[in-house]
Amino acid sequence: AVQGHATLIRDKTVFAEHWTAGLDRWFPDGVDTAGLIMILVRATRIHYWDGEDEGELLV
Numbered sequence: 711a712v713q714g715h716a717t718l719i720r721d722k723t724v725f726a727e728h729w730t731a732g733l734d735r736w737f738p739d740g741v742d743t744a745g746l747i748m749i750l751v752r753a754t755r756i757h758y759w760d761g762e763d764e765g766e767l768l769v
Contacts, residue, residue, distance in 0.1 A: 714753040724748060 719725075725741040725748060737743040756767040 711757040712751060712753050713755040713757075714751045717750045717752075719748040719750055720746075 722741045725746065728748065729741060734740065737746065753769050756769065758765060758767070
């Protein structure tokens with residue numbers, strides 16, 4: 711689980727910088743997909759689980 715502050719990005723240039731071929735399956739119109747938004751999260755706290763191990767990181 712990640713807790714932090716989010717920014718919504720609607721810039722097609724930024725989408726193109728992060729686009730990978732695997733996304734085409736879900737977004738056939740690519741960066742021109744209507745309503746496409748990228749969410750940038752600046753994490754402040756991360757909680758993790760790995761089998762019986764779990765913990766929390768403050769960043």
